[in-house]
Amino acid sequence: MTDINKLEEQIAKLPIGYITxxxxxxKKYYCQQWKENGKSKSRYISExxxxxxxxxxxxxxxxxxxxxxxxxxxxxxxxEKIEEKIPEPEFKMSVLYGEALLxxxxxxxxxxxxxxxxxxxxxxxxxxxxKVCLVFGLRRTGKTTLLKQLVLAMNEEEQKSAIYIKASTExxxxxxxxxxxxxxxxxxxxxxxxxxxLIEKFxxxxxxxxxVYAVQGMxxxxxxxxxxGFWFAQNEELYDRAVTVHTTFVPFREYSRLLKIHDIDEYxxxxxxxxxxxxxFEDTDANAFDASFRTDESTRRYIDTAIxxxxxxxxxxxxxxNHFRNLxxxxxxxxxxxxxxxx
Numbered sequence: 442m443t444d445i446n447k448l449e450e451q452i453a454k455l456p457i458g459y460i461t462x463x464x465x466x467x468k469k470y471y472c473q474q475w476k477e478n479g480k481s482k483s484r485y486i487s488e489x490x491x492x493x494x495x496x497x498x499x500x501x502x503x504x505x506x507x508x509x510x511x512x513x514x515x516x517x518x519x520x521e522k523i524e525e526k527i528p529e530p531e532f533k534m535s536v537l538y539g540e541a542l543l544x545x546x547x548x549x550x551x552x553x554x555x556x557x558x559x560x561x562x563x564x565x566x567x568x569x570x571x572k573v574c575l576v577f578g579l580r581r582t583g584k585t586t587l588l589k590q591l592v593l594a595m596n597e598e599e600q601k602s603a604i605y606i607k608a609s610t611e612x613x614x615x616x617x618x619x620x621x622x623x624x625x626x627x628x629x630x631x632x633x634x635x636x637x638x639l640i641e642k643f644x645x646x647x648x649x650x651x652x653v654y655a656v657q658g659m660x661x662x663x664x665x666x667x668x669x670g671f672w673f674a675q676n677e678e679l680y681d682r683a684v685t686v687h688t689t690f691v692p693f694r695e696y697s698r699l700l701k702i703h704d705i706d707e708y709x710x711x712x713x714x715x716x717x718x719x720x721x722f723e724d725t726d727a728n729a730f731d732a733s734f735r736t737d738e739s740t741r742r743y744i745d746t747a748i749x750x751x752x753x754x755x756x757x758x759x760x761x762x763n764h765f766r767n768l769x770x771x772x773x774x775x776x777x778x779x780x781x782x783x784x
Contacts, residue, residue, distance in 0.1 A: 448508045455501035456494050460486075530623050533616040535607040538629070542592060542605050549589035553699045557686045558587060562594060564684050565631060565660045571682050573650050576664040577638075577671045578688030581714040583699075584664045587688070588633045591662070595631070603631040614642040614649070621654050631660050638667035647674035651682040691715060 458475025471491035474483040486494070530536075537545055564574045576584050592603055604624050608617070617640060624632060632654070637643055650661050665671065668689070675683050691713050697703050699715060 445508065445511060448504055448511070452501055452504050452508065455497050455504070457498070457501065458482075459498060460491050460495055462491075530627060532620045532623060534612050534620050535609070536620060537605040537607075538603065539601070542603060543600060545605065546589040546592035549586045550593060552583075552586055552590070554590055555583050555587060555688065555699070556692075556695050557688060558590060560684070560686055561587060561591060561662060564662070565591065570658055571651055571656050572684055573647075573655055573661040573663060573679065573682065574684045574686065575671050575675065575679075576662060576686045576688060577666065577668045578690075579714060580666055582688040582691060583715055584666075584688055585635055588635060588662065588664060591631075591633065599631065602629055603633065604629045606632065606634045608634060608636045608639050610639045610641075612640050614640055614646045618649060621650075621659075625654060625657060625659065630658060631662075633662050634664070636665050637663045638665040638670035644670055644673045644677065647678035648682075651679055655682070
């Protein structure tokens with residue numbers, strides 16, 4: 442270290458930059474140029490000063506090379522070692538993993554687990570490598586909360602191997618396939634896909650998940666409100682390669698345990714769903730005055746959006762809408778929406 446300190450002291454005493462010459466109107470001008478804090482600086486100097494600075498600048502460059510070569514022979518301290526920065530994967534859909542996933546999952550840490558939680562957890566632990574798990578049911582029956590709780594129940598190593606994908610109507614099956622390829626390459630083992638039935642071509646391509654990715658060791662859990670869409674996918678694509686978990690029916694005993702509400706009238710009033718009057722179980726706007734089943738209008742809207750629209754979406758996405766038959770034109774004009782409203 443003594444030699445390094447001496448070289449650094451000598452270098453600090455010598456001028457920086459370089460000398461340039463310009464000829465203007467047959468007269469020579471000399472300029473010293475250098476960089477300071479990332480900005481270029483310069484000053485005009487006399488010929489005499491230029492002749493003095495040139496050898497000193499050359500000496501500085503020579504000493505800098507010696508210093509660089511000397512430092513290479515020494516082991517870098519741990520604090521100075523540069524960690525290789527791993528580039529972020531370029532997912533096409535809304536994807537959470539690592540710290541972001543854990544932060545999202547923590548929002549479910551205060552809730553009790555549904556009785557069906559153990560069935561999904563068992564699926565993740567079983568060695569079967571050709572199945573996917575389907576978690577489906579009406580809104581406010583705890584599907585997204587179940588996915589979060591699965592993450593919280595994992596050990597640290599498993600959490601690092603978990604990934605959460607939020608699907609939307611704007612996503613395509615091609616985007617999902619591309620993201621799963623990336624996840625598989627990065628060794629993600631546990632894949633949780635929420636609202637997968639919103640992807641238009643999911644039903645006709647569901648076997649992609651079991652036949653391509655599950656057989657490679659991925660444990661894939663799919664959730665959504667579209668029960669009919671899952672039924673189509675299971676009967677037309679997945680067959681016996683799916684473990685099903687239906688969340689719609691919440692027995693009163695389980696309802697009472699989860700929400701600490703022991704009034705049977707309250708259970709009936711809110712349709713047996715995990716409503717959030719006293720406990721905001723899943724939906725942030727569930728405490729709104731027009732939350733499901735509070736009024737006739739909110740009840741009608743819940744049935745329309747949670748049931749009627751899901752059936753329409755399944756028929757539209759399945760077999761290119763052929764099962765709509767004469768209703769397809771009415772659906773495209775939002776006529777079915779109006780019809781269900783009137784009913």
